[in-house]
Amino acid sequence: MxxxxxxxxxxxxxxxxxxxxxxxxxxxxxxxxxxxxxxxxxxxxxxxxxxxxxxxxxxxxxxxxxxxxxxxxxxxxxxxxxxxxxxxxxxxxxxxxxxxxxxxxxxxxxxxxxxxxxxxxxxxxSEPDEQERTEPDLDVYADALLLVDALERHEVDVLEEMDTDALVNLYTLLSDVQRNANDLRQDVADVLLQRLHHDRPVSGPFGSVQRTTRRNRTLKDDEVVLETLEEAGIDRGRVLSVDRNKVDDALDVTELSESDVYEVEESEYVRKAEVDEEQKESRLQGLKDQLAATEGEEAEELRQEIEDLEARIDELTEFKSGQAYHTQAGGGP
Structure with missing residues (x-):
């Protein structure tokens, strides 16, 4: 050597x-x-x-x-x-x-x-302002662009004063962004999992991630569990409980009502019923055309607004580590 x-x-x-x-x-x-x-x-x-x-x-x-x-x-x-x-x-x-x-x-x-x-x-x-902006072929990108447009056109800090149709649009877009973002998040996590080693945190400008282990427990066959516990001195009656599925089956073959065996409490919530994809696509194309046609002083103002916004995002979300680096002579790297 x-x-x-x-x-x-x-x-x-x-x-x-x-x-x-x-x-x-x-x-x-x-x-x-x-x-x-x-x-x-x-x-x-x-x-x-x-x-x-x-x-x-x-x-x-x-x-x-x-x-x-x-x-x-x-x-x-x-x-x-x-x-x-x-x-x-x-x-x-x-x-x-x-x-x-x-x-x-x-x-x-x-x-x-x-x-x-x-x-x-x-x-x-290359620096971000030197790169040509490209449009990713992702559902979450299109929905996020529509959501940003909706947020800019309405005073969402006072939701009570917004029209119902505007609230419906906003809720629909938020729901779509959440679903598609979660799908993309899982895809990103699958790739990251191959690159993270032994719980070592990996950091980026906006934060850090770490490989962790989650334990999922599933009971073995009922009879195996009961026999094992009985051998250890635990009576079956101590671990047996009411099975909700079996109770529902029993209600179907008796004259008992649901309220006889359940404490029923109703609550109301909003649920997305359908999405008008054609309307979304039309509005999205209008936004793209508007951005593409923007020139001159208006374009410069738009670029400046984007730069200011990106700077604010960087300042608010930047990951900072307070760990100091000290070199130890003769030690391992």
Missing amino acids: APFSVSWHTLLEELDELPEGDTLLTPLSHDRFRVTDIQEQRVVIEFLDHEIDETRPLQRDQFETFYRRITEESGGFELDRLPPDADPYPAVLSLHPRFEINEDQGVIVEKEGAKTSQLLDTEDV
Whole structure:
């Protein structure tokens, strides 16, 4: 195995050739960062999505410890074994021509002729105002656009003063957005589940998520449960209860009324009966045409309003971590 000093200087050479402004992505938390300074004993990086501890030094001795752990593992080093805040180390090391990250398997491996790194393509890191806005083919997007339009056209802070038809439209749209958003949320969760490791929180600009385990209990066959409890000294009568389905079956074959065995309490609620998809599509197309036809001073005002709104959303929802980073000389990365 070549001494670490050789690999270290190879890595520094790769970093020296890195174009200014190129962005890397940490493999676990998927935070974006850039290399801002390259020194003999450390590499300084700057996070693009963090407000606290934006700049962080990555020490050579930490890279050496990490390097030795990788080269000692035949199948690669498992990334979920990294200590907290060490996520940038494998991202930087992936620029070395002999190290590669496999996010699907959650490892970084030593591999001759490694061809992939955590470097993002230029088009992936463009600023939001430089990206061409595209319309996703999602039901929740269309319904959300209609909902925003409805919220802008009515004074929803005083619901009691709104017309009934406006309230009906608002309720319908809210219901559709809720249903479609939940479907999309589940799809996103299914993909995220493959990327989260061992209860390690992963953060984004708006918050963080964590892999958790839910326990669902289902009783075994009734007779098995009763016999097991009886063997443990528990009388059957202590665990037997009234089965609601069996009670309903009994009511069907007797002259008893529902109120004889149930405490009945009625409550009223609003339920969506139907949706006029043609009307929604017509209004949606009108909004798209209006946005597409907007030009000149009016368009500039609209863009400014959107930028102001996005800035307010970022300020209100930004995820901030108060954890400070401290380098421990000689410790693991």
